[in-house]
Every structure is written in structure tokens, then in C-alpha cells.
Amino acid sequence: MRRLAEGTPPERERHVDLLRAIAITAVVVGHWLAVHVQATPAGGVQAGNVLEIVPWTRPLTWLFQVMPVFFLVGGYANAVSLTTHRDRGGDAAAWVLRRTDRLVRPTTVVLAVLAGSALAARALGADPALVGTAVWAAGIPLWFLVAYLAVVVLTPLTHALHRRYGLAVPIALTVLVGVGDAARLALKTPVAADGNFLLAWLAVHQLGFAWQDGRLPARPAVGLPMAAAGLTALVALTVAGPYPISMVGIAGQEIQNTSPPTLALLALAVTQTGLALAFRAPAARWLRRPRPWTVIVAVNLVIMTLFLWHMTAAVLGALALHRTAVLAEPPGSPAWVLMRLPWLVMLTLILGVLVLVFGPVERRAGPRPAAGAVAGAIAGVLTVLGLGGVLAGLLGVALTGPGAYGWPATTLIAYFAGAGVLRLARWRSAS
Secondary structure, eight states: OOOHHHHTTTTOOOHHHHHHHHHHHHHHHHHHHEEEEEEEETSOOOEHHHHHHHHHGGGHHHHHOOOOHHHHHHHHHHHHHHHHHHTOOOOHHHHHHHHHHHHHHHHHHHHHHHHHHHHHHHHHHHHHHHHHHHHHHTTHHHHHHEEEEEEEHHHHHHHHHHHHHHHHHHHHHHOOOHHHHHHHHHHTTTGGGTHHHHHHHHHHHHHHHHHHTTTTSSSSSHHHHHHHHHHHHHHIIIIISSSOOOOOOOTOSSOOOOOTTTTTHHHHHHHHHHHHHTTHHHHHTTTTSSHHHHHHHHHHHHHHHHHHHHHHHHHHHHHHHTGGGGGSTTTTOOOOOOHHHHHHHHHHHHHHHOOOOOOHHHHHHOOOOOOOOOOOOHHHHHHHHHHHHHHHHHHHHOOOOOOOOSHHHHHHHHHHHHHHHHHHHHHHOOO
């Protein structure tokens, strides 16, 4: 890790890597803190969402809902990568194949291991409902990949729009999100704003483009007013407006800020973007030190592994601790707050083992086209087909609720078939 850190090119924007590490760490800790598990009198396991049980925890989601930061830095990194690829003469298909490799490979392993474990547990006589709930909980991180993969696939198009229209693109996307919200509020049905699942995240991704090419300069004179405006809008939309305080979905709420994303979530994204721009200079100076930069390099090398496996660690920790004093206290009590510490320690240890086992999958690159390569027509068609299967499979996983007894076979078939086609396309392009 030290050698990798010392070999970092001087032009690399280290602040982007810091923000990515902070975002994933906050997501992991936030999910772990939101989980509450207790043993039932019958000897089973009862799981709940702390946000539903303890209302005073909901404002804390303003700190832990940092997915907008991940899309922001994703936009920055994707703009750098695509620009370099285009400058070397590469085409869009080859870039998409390269960029999705590190996302799809570890995801394929997660799905294979979880599906195989569920079949083994069922064969050994485990309660089907418990197995289904465990698989659903472990697969919660996969919903994010549906949106992020779609945003990455659309990057050649959206980056071209950015080069031509600049900040008008995220503004127009924000207006469309507002239209979707208005339709949902007027019609009293969530389906009216389903387009926001893509439009909102595209808007944040476009802000990353603007940061990368200087249309959003990374300095306090730009970032602090932007953060203040975003925070003002966030307070107005939630405290005084129609949106809930929680930036994480809560069952039973008519309006949820993430499902689909709302104007309130975009206000939070603007706040976080402003802070990221304002504090770029001191963060960059700090990251010139060898020790903190080595830590950030280490985290980013296994960033997808941490994200994809952290809820599996929560499931394993719940099964190990649900009969102990660690999870015996009622949520919200002082004793419960104190017991969150050993809970986090146990889950960190479990996740550390999972990272040791599965981290090499993320770090080991498979066959893929080189930077600046041209994939060609056949590989382009295979890329479209493969991504269609992968996205369809992940969407099926995301739509499978905790009441099901596992993921439908058609969902898994679609995903693994798509992943196989993508690997074939990468192999052809690499050859």
C-alpha cells in the first residue's frame, strides 16, 4: 500500500479519493447503526429499522446519507477517464467495458455467494422466511448499483451534453425531478415520479463533470455559498415543506426522499457538493502526507468490496449476537446507545474477514480493452446486450422485498447471462 501511495501521479485529484472513502464509510456505518435485531420469545430473530422505531434518529440521516457524494466524485472520475480515453482515440463501447469491469466482477461474486448460501441453508432445513429476509438484507447495497451502472453507461452521452450546455444540464434535470415530485404529490402515487430514480442521480453526476472541468471551481468563494443555499433549501423543503426529515426511506411514509429521489435529496446533494468544493484545498494539503494518503489508497482499493459485503457482515453479526446483551436493549435507550459500540466493533471484524477473502476479486482486473481502444461493432452489440441483462437482474434484486423467500430464478439468470456476455465482449476487445 505504501508503494502504491508513493507512486501516485502528481496530477491525481486526491480529494476525490478522500470523498469516495468518506462516502462509503458513512454508508456502511449508517446502515449498521440503523439495524436493530432481537431474539423473539419463540427463539427466532426479529429485525427492525431504528429509524422507524426511534424518531429522534431521523435528522442524523442528513449526515449519513452520502450517496450524492459518491455520484459527485463518480462524475469527476468518469469525466477524467472518458476524456483520456477519447483523446487516445477510443470509442464509447470500449470505455463502458473498461469502466464497468470493476463494478460487475465483485457484484457477480456477491450474488453467486449469497444465492448459493441461501440454497445451502434451505437444503439444511433453515426457515425459508428467515433465509429470505437474510438474503434481502445482505443484498440491500445492490439497489444502488442499478442507478450507478445506468449513469456510467450513459456517461458518453451526458458528458457530451455537459461539454455543450454546461450547468444548464443539471439545472434542467432538477426541474424535471421537481415536475415528477409535483405529479407524485398531486396524484398521491409514487409511480408518477419513477423517472427521478435516474434523473436525480444524473443531475448529481453532472455536477462532478462541472467540478472536473472548472465550471464549478473548487474554492470557498464558490463552495460555501452553494452549501448555504442547499442547506436553506433543504430546511425549507423538509421542516416547512412537504418532504420528510429523514433522507433514508422509512416504511409507511407516503413520501420518501430516496424512493424515488426528491428535490429534498437534491438539496442535500447541493449542500454536500458545496462543502466538497469549499474544503478541497486543505484536504489536498493534508493528503500530501504519506500516512493519511496510504490509508485512503488502501480503502479505495477495496471500496466496492466494503460496500457490497457490509450488509452481509450485519446479517452474520445479527445471527451471532441476537441472544446476547449487545442486542437486548430497547432501541433509543441510553443502554442501547452504549451497546452500539460493541455492535460496530463486531461488524467491523466480520467485514474485515470478508474483505480479506473477497477483496482480491476487486483488485484483480480481468480481460478488458486498453485505454484508448476501439471495441468495434460486435463488441458494442455484446456490451448493450450484456448490460441489459445485468441491469435487469439487479433491478429484479432491488424490487424483491423482505417477504419473498429469496430472489427469483429469472432475476439471477438474467444477471449471470448478462455478466457472461459482458465478459465475452471484454475478452474480444482485449484480444
